[in-house]
Amino acid sequence: MRILLIIAVLIVLPLSAVRAADDVIAVDLAVDHVDITTGFTGSYLSLFGVQDEPGDIAITIKGPAREMVVRRKENVFGIWMNRTNMVFESVPAFYDYALSTDEAKIGPDALRREYTIGVETLKFRPRDEGEDAALVQEFQNALIRNEQAQGLFPTEPEPITYIDDKFFRTTIYIPSNVPTGLYTIETYLIRGGRVVDMRETEVKVAQVGKSAAINSFSKSWSFIYGLMCVAFAMGVGWFSNALRRKLS
Amino acid sequence: MQVYLPIAEMAISAESIFMVSAFVGFLSGLFGIGGGFLTTPFLIFTGVPPAIAVGTQPCQIVANGTSGVLGHLRKGHVDFKMGGFMLMGSTAGSVIGISIFKLLQYLGQIDFVISVLYVVLLSSIGTLMLAESAFSMFFKKKNMRSEFNTNKISNFKAALPFKTRFSRSNLYISAVLPVGVGFIGGILASILGIGGGFLLVPAMIYIIGMPTLVVAGTSLFQIIFTTSISTMLHAVTNNTVDALLAAILIAGGVIGAQVGVLFTGKIRPLHARIMLALLIIIVSIQLSGNLFIAPEEIFSTVVRGGH
Structure with a gap:
């Protein structure tokens, strides 16, 4: 298995990833599209990479941005109904991340927030100005909790495994309830609390065949x-x- | 077997949807109801977006209704004129109902309104049916309809304009009644994603005063058109009709209904009515939990502009 993976990486990488001389990392996907057919029940996305310099790797994947409405139920005369709501702009339809080390060791909080590495670093902007900050935080946490419950946001990072000290790989599960669209994958090489190099890759999630035709x-x-x-x-x-x- | 629904954009377990629609089909064959009031809440419960459930369910009722109405047609148990007048009302009602549905969806109150409507309608109809069945069981009377029909309602009914003769139903009544009943039925049917048989049948018996023999056939005849229109409206305006989901529901419903019909002769009508009444009451109690029990997660999220 290990040998096969190395072979796969060796074949795939030079072919598709054009590397300039100063590039420190290169990444590629085993398959650059997720095909949703009638029998689609989710899919695993494998990402391979190579790093020329030491450092930790962090990978994030984000689905297309959507506007989300978060509603809070309140008890009105004994009946539970939606009372308060808040609209958040550009919430990724899907988010997952993978780390080569512990979440605490990957880098300072400021860096993780800047590159949105980790669920708690995600910040969504409410559509309406002047909302109470504490309320925004409460609704945002609820939004993340709901997305996690649907499997669209992770509860913990995916591991990044090393095939040898330069080649790494990770697998991200794309559940069946994801919306279609273009998904962006960012790979960061982090050393000494700084991002040394980064790569952006895209995955197209689309219905194909009968399902797409219907x-x-x-x-x-x-x-x-x-x-x-x-x-x-x-x-x-x-x-x-x-x-x-x-x-x- | 997991099947990916192209319009709902999610995978569902085909067996569980099939089993439920077969069970509901069985009940509909047995009791002569459409069963939308059972299937729609179940679909929503399994995670199908409410808009897709409400948009797709009418398509299944078209199949069930067609199958049922052909049987009644052959026996001559369809009052086309009455059905036609009801249809005028229900077509207008459906169009208005779908607009109300969109508005409530925008306001975020659609789930609440659906739950309230179901609880109120099912619990009152279930209780009435149970009371009537118990009454006729203990007093060995055929029914309470004879007394019910001749009370104050008839004075009000007599005062309504546009008197029309319905020869099949042997009635000379105001056309406002069937149009009005159809209208209310159409609104509720398109908001709740049901055919509305469980509302129309009592309304036709108690309010319009139709003979029981032609009620089932006429309500089915009318429901086929209402649900066809509702399917078209949902497909064109909301794009919420999932053909694959509809096909699974239809397949289960048709097979279940055949089995249900085989059992009809084996159960006494009175017992069947009591069972149906209890079933309706159980569903309404189940649904009332959504309203009165504090939810574990008080927050919910939806995509703006999505399904």
């Missing part, structure tokens, strides 16, 4: 799509009635 048809030909759904339902209904009469 989705795009339902959007561009929504009237015909609706008619077909109704016609199909009536057809099956008629068929089942005919069958019942045959049998009885």
Whole structure:
């Protein structure tokens, strides 16, 4: 397995990652797209990299930005209903990160915040100005908690494993409930509390095949799509009635 | 088997959806109900976005309804004129209901309103049915309808304009009644993602005063059109009809209904009504938990402009 991986890295890296002389790290994905088919139940994304200099590696992956509404239920005369809400701008639809060392050792807090390494470093801006800071914090924490519950945000970092002292790899799980779009992967080489080098890679998550065909048809030909759904339902209904009469 | 739903953009367990729709289909074959009020909450419970559940469920009811109405049609148990008037009301009601749905979704109150409507409607109808069944069981009377029909409501009904003759139902009543019942049914059906049979049937018996024999066929006839329109509206305006989810629901529903029909002759109608009433009450109690029990997570998140 180990040998195979090294071979894979050796073949994949020189082919796709064009490296300038001063590049310290190079990374590449085993597959640069996630295909969602009818049988899609999630997918593993493998990232390989090589570092020419010592240092720790941190990798972050972010899905397309979305506007999220966070609502808080309150008890009104004994009934629980949504009362307060807050809209956050550009919340990544998916976030995960991988570290080659402990979270505490990777770098100072300021650096981790700057490069958003770790769930607690994520900061979302409320759409409306002048919201109470404590309330914003409470709603933001709730948003992260909800995303974690859906598997869209991690609860702890993924490990980065070294094949030898230069080659590293990590695996990130993309669950089935992720939205489609372009996902950005950032790889950082961190040494002495500074980012020495970084690389950006992209992964396209898209529906393909029958699933994609149904989705795009339902959007561009929504009237015909609706008619077909109704016609199909009536057809099956008629068929089942005919069958019942045959049998009885 | 996990199946990825192209419109809902998520994977679901096909067996569990199939099993539930087969079970609901069984009940619908047995009791002659659509069962949307059972399937929609279940879909939402399994994680299907409420908008997709409410948008897709009507498509399944079209299949169930078509299958059912053909049987009634052959026996001549469909009052087309009455159904047509109800349809006028329910078409208008559906269009308004879908606008209300969008507004509530925007305000973040759709789940709350759906829960409240279900709890209020199911608990009152379930209790009424149970009371009526218990009454007829203990007093060995056919039903309470004869007394119910001749009370004050008829004075009000008599005062309404646009008197029309419905020969199939043997009624000479105001056209406002079927249009009004259809209208209310259409609004509720499109907000709740149901056919509304469990509302229409009692309304047709108690408010319009139709003979029981033609009620089931006529309500189904009307429901097919309402749910077809509702499917079209959801597909065109919200893009929330998932064809794959609909296909699984239809397959389960059709198979379950066949089995259910086989059992109809084996259970006494009174017992069937009591069972259905208890089932409705249980579902309403279950759903009322959403409203009265403090949730573990008081925060919820949705994508703005998404499903």
